[in-house]
Amino acid sequence: MPLTAENIGETDATKVAVQNAAQPVADGVRIRVLAIDDNEDFRVLITDLLQPLGFDVYALANPVKALEKFTQEKDNFQLVLLDYYMPQLDGAKTFEWLKKLNPNVRVIIVSGAEELRLRQILAQHPIDGYIRKPFRIQEAIRIINNVMAKPAKPVTR
Numbered sequence: 001m002p003l004t005a006e007n008i009g010e011t012d013a014t015k016v017a018v019q020n021a022a023q024p025v026a027d028g029v030r031i032r033v034l035a036i037d038d039n040e041d042f043r044v045l046i047t048d049l050l051q052p053l054g055f056d057v058y059a060l061a062n063p064v065k066a067l068e069k070f071t072q073e074k075d076n077f078q079l080v081l082l083d084y085y086m087p088q089l090d091g092a093k094t095f096e097w098l099k100k101l102n103p104n105v106r107v108i109i110v111s112g113a114e115e116l117r118l119r120q121i122l123a124q125h126p127i128d129g130y131i132r133k134p135f136r137i138q139e140a141i142r143i144i145n146n147v148m149a150k151p152a153k154p155v156t157r
Contacts, residue, residue, distance in 0.1 A: 037083035095125055128153050
């Protein structure tokens with residue numbers, strides 16, 4: 001089933017509240033988001049949700065292509081929404097490359113991973129936030145705003 005605003009449980013009133021609460025500007029500049037997810041429905045949904053709220057969203061299915069794009073514009077993206085389970089290159093390796101290229105980029109994992117796996121992921125990587133699929137729009141925007149309000153977590157080795 002495709003992901004839509006209807007099947008993730010949002011109402012028109014909630015959408016209006018989210019739009020009023022969204023803060024897509026950091027230091028006077030629109031927040032540029034790189035969304036990396038192999039699910040086309042998710043990429044369309046996240047783009048359709050965030051762009052009207054003022055975010056500049058660039059969405060790609062292939063993590064290798066996304067890293068190529070990020071390499072070219074690493075200082076232009078403030079946030080990455082990253083699926084953890086993808087073919088070719090998993091979320092852990094993608095996360096490591098993103099942070100290597102720009103330690104200041106904020107990364108939010110967006111995944112349907114189970115609770116135990118989520119705890120393992122968070123323990124292994126200094127991820128800035130986590131949005132669990134399926135998600136509610138208002139909750140996702142709240143998490144994005146909270147992550148963008150804080151400094152990026154440093155990667156330590």
